[in-house]
Amino acid sequence: MSLSGQKTTNLDAVVVGAGFSGLYMLYRLREAGFSTRVYEAGGDVGGVWYWNRYPGARCDSDSVHYCYTFSDELLQEWTWSSRYPEQPEILRYLNFVADKFNLRPDIQFNTRVKSAHYDEESSRWQIETEDGARVSAKYFITGVGCISTANIPKVKGLETFQGQWYHTGRWPHEKVDFTGKRVGVVGTGSSGVQSIPVIAQQAGHLTVFQRTPQYTVPARNHPYDPEFVEKTKANYPEIKQQLRESFGGLLVDSQEKSALEDTPEQRDRVYEAAWEKGGFGFAFSYTDLTLDEEANKTAADFVRAKIREIVKDPETVEKLSPTYYYGTKRPILDTNYYETYNRDNVSLVDVRKTPIVEITPTGLRTTEGEYELDVLVFATGYDGMTGTLFNIDIRSKDGVPLKEKWADGAETRTYLGIATAGFPNLFMITGPESPSVLSNMPVSIEQHVEWISDCIEYLRDHGIETIEPKVEAEEAWSRHCREVADATLYVKTDSWYTGANIAGKARRFPIYLGGVGPYRHICDEVAAKGYEGFSLSMCN
Ligand code: NAP
Numbered sequence: 001m002s003l004s005g006q007k008t009t010n011l012d013a014v015v016v017g018a019g020f021s022g023l024y025m026l027y028r029l030r031e032a033g034f035s036t037r038v039y040e041a042g043g044d045v046g047g048v049w050y051w052n053r054y055p056g057a058r059c060d061s062d063s064v065h066y067c068y069t070f071s072d073e074l075l076q077e078w079t080w081s082s083r084y085p086e087q088p089e090i091l092r093y094l095n096f097v098a099d100k101f102n103l104r105p106d107i108q109f110n111t112r113v114k115s116a117h118y119d120e121e122s123s124r125w126q127i128e129t130e131d132g133a134r135v136s137a138k139y140f141i142t143g144v145g146c147i148s149t150a151n152i153p154k155v156k157g158l159e160t161f162q163g164q165w166y167h168t169g170r171w172p173h174e175k176v177d178f179t180g181k182r183v184g185v186v187g188t189g190s191s192g193v194q195s196i197p198v199i200a201q202q203a204g205h206l207t208v209f210q211r212t213p214q215y216t217v218p219a220r221n222h223p224y225d226p227e228f229v230e231k232t233k234a235n236y237p238e239i240k241q242q243l244r245e246s247f248g249g250l251l252v253d254s255q256e257k258s259a260l261e262d263t264p265e266q267r268d269r270v271y272e273a274a275w276e277k278g279g280f281g282f283a284f285s286y287t288d289l290t291l292d293e294e295a296n297k298t299a300a301d302f303v304r305a306k307i308r309e310i311v312k313d314p315e316t317v318e319k320l321s322p323t324y325y326y327g328t329k330r331p332i333l334d335t336n337y338y339e340t341y342n343r344d345n346v347s348l349v350d351v352r353k354t355p356i357v358e359i360t361p362t363g364l365r366t367t368e369g370e371y372e373l374d375v376l377v378f379a380t381g382y383d384g385m386t387g388t389l390f391n392i393d394i395r396s397k398d399g400v401p402l403k404e405k406w407a408d409g410a411e412t413r414t415y416l417g418i419a420t421a422g423f424p425n426l427f428m429i430t431g432p433e434s435p436s437v438l439s440n441m442p443v444s445i446e447q448h449v450e451w452i453s454d455c456i457e458y459l460r461d462h463g464i465e466t467i468e469p470k471v472e473a474e475e476a477w478s479r480h481c482r483e484v485a486d487a488t489l490y491v492k493t494d495s496w497y498t499g500a501n502i503a504g505k506a507r508r509f510p511i512y513l514g515g516v517g518p519y520r521h522i523c524d525e526v527a528a529k530g531y532e533g534f535s536l537s538m539c540n
Contacts, residue, residue, distance in 0.1 A: 014139070017038070017039075020094070025429060025449045026103050037107075041112040046095070053087055053171035057087040057195070058085060059084055060280070079229055113129055113130075115393035115394070116128075125140040139427065141426075141429065144388040144389060144392075148387075149388045150382060151496075165378065166378065184373040197336045200343055210349065216303075217333055219278050219333035220276075253277075259295035260294060306338070310342075325493055384496045396422035414433045416433070419431075427452045435519050455531065480514075
């Protein structure tokens with residue numbers, strides 16, 4: 001049922017975001033007969049793949065697994081060109097999905113949701129968009145992504161810069177030409193590591209401003225051969241099941257043992273094979289790489305040795321060698337990243353040692369000196385996990401802003417990473433305290449979307465007006481989430497996972513590390529027990 005042309009003031013559901021999450025949520029709810037509208041700030045579908053158009057942007061889960069699996073027809077109709085396709089191909093895929101399922105009529109583009117307040121009297125969400133339009137909906141569902149609010153460092157003088165500057169997550173639609181230019185890239189996370197080798201090929205000179213050196217492993221992207229594609233398509237039912245039951249929503253070769261059970265020679269062979277194969281397999285080489293310091297050091301030492309082998313200049317090797325626990329920041333995959341520092345037109349500045357002081361009209365100044373630049377690229381990441389949710393003024397039945405409920409120091413946040421007490425009929429797709437960014441996102445998104453739409457159908461079929469977590473269930477989930485994280489090395493590293501990249505943000509680890517498969521079973525069990533841990537209120 002399309003809403004075009006209909007009155008839109010009273011909807012069953014409002015969904016925010018038209019990326020992987022929002023598109024599938026719309027499809028499911030519409031199929032179940034719910035009037036649904038998606039609001040999307042961008043000009044078209046795609047979510048992160050709409051915004052992240054920087055050079056070198058590509059996915060780093062195998063594309064045959066980084067896709068929807070809910071439609072057999074879609075799995076058969078779409079063919080990925082390569083293991084890690086570039087952003088335009090992924091965006092084409094999401095457009096294909098939107099067209100195939102005729103989703104656009106129910107998506108309002110170029111519209112940012114400003115606020116969503118729960119009105120207890122009507123048991124409805126009152127939603128306002130930035131253009132002043134108001135709608136009311138029984139269910140309010142966020143599909144805003146976990147890393148969509150750009151972090152642009154508040155560096156003195158940026159407004160005076162006379163060249164062009166960009167953030168990787170807000171890249172212009174027009175081609176940015178670096179030919180012959182003096183380019184600076186600030187940041188060496190996944191976005192920096194993907195873009196630096198590509199920009200280096202065009203720029204006159206590229207200066208990389210690095211605060212924390214990174215471990216990265218070769219992606220080894222390659223075109224798929226038709227036989228592999230055919231076999232994969234034939235095996236999708238089995239692959240789908242394996243992805244759903246897996247730890248990270250990925251299919252990787254992993255040794256089900258500690259790194260310390262192998263001799264150094266055996267370990268080297270395992271790491272070398274994973275390095276040669278490329279991809280996330282390296283991070284899963286052993287079960288305890290993110291659990292045990294000694295095991296972790298074996299992987300870290302291997303990558304540091306690779307840096308020494310690849311990079312020619314010893315001073316650059318020193319600067320590029322990471323010291324944090326391997327894998328506790330998001331593992332990165334690259335194509336010729338370390339090799340890029342052997343180019344004559346690339347230099348590396350350690351801004352931990354010589355911090356950035358200001359941006360000048362003609363470049364960037366550190367405590368050491370000024371670097372003249374024509375173009376400045378901020379690959380400085382995001383206010384992750386909560387930033388985008390907090391940008392919407394979401395208020396509880398008691399008028400409490402979500403931001404306040406989750407204020408710094410609050411230990412309790414969500415039940416299952418899907419819902420939060422005090423906010424009836426609010427659902428968060430891949431919300432904080434679910435596996436989200438530590439999983440292959442489409443797998444986790446599908447799981448949440450299906451759980452949420454099944455839940456909403458259950459409510460309708462049982463004459464239930466509202467659903468809301470019980471405080472004690474939420475406390476237990478948040479505690480469980482924290483205990484699982486505290487047993488790992490993740491919590492010992494400053495990263496965007498912990499909020500350490502945003503000045504003043506409370507440090508916590510809002511990602512469930514119990515694994516995608518086990519997490520799915522927990523959620524399914526909650527549903528099977530009539531939504532155990534939730535309060536349900538009947539329609540009058
Ligand atoms: P990121 O991982 O947060 O990296 C940001 C980089 O900027 C870090 O090197 C950080 O240094 C640096 N930085 C931040 N503020 C700075 C400042 N004021 N001065 C100097 N340096 C500063 O961000 P990202 O690379 O955009 O990646 C974010 C996430 O998006 C990834 O972890 C991944 O989950 C996702 N992503 C995925 C893909 C993919 O699938 N292929 C591609 C891109 C991004 P510190 O480390 O010292 O904070």
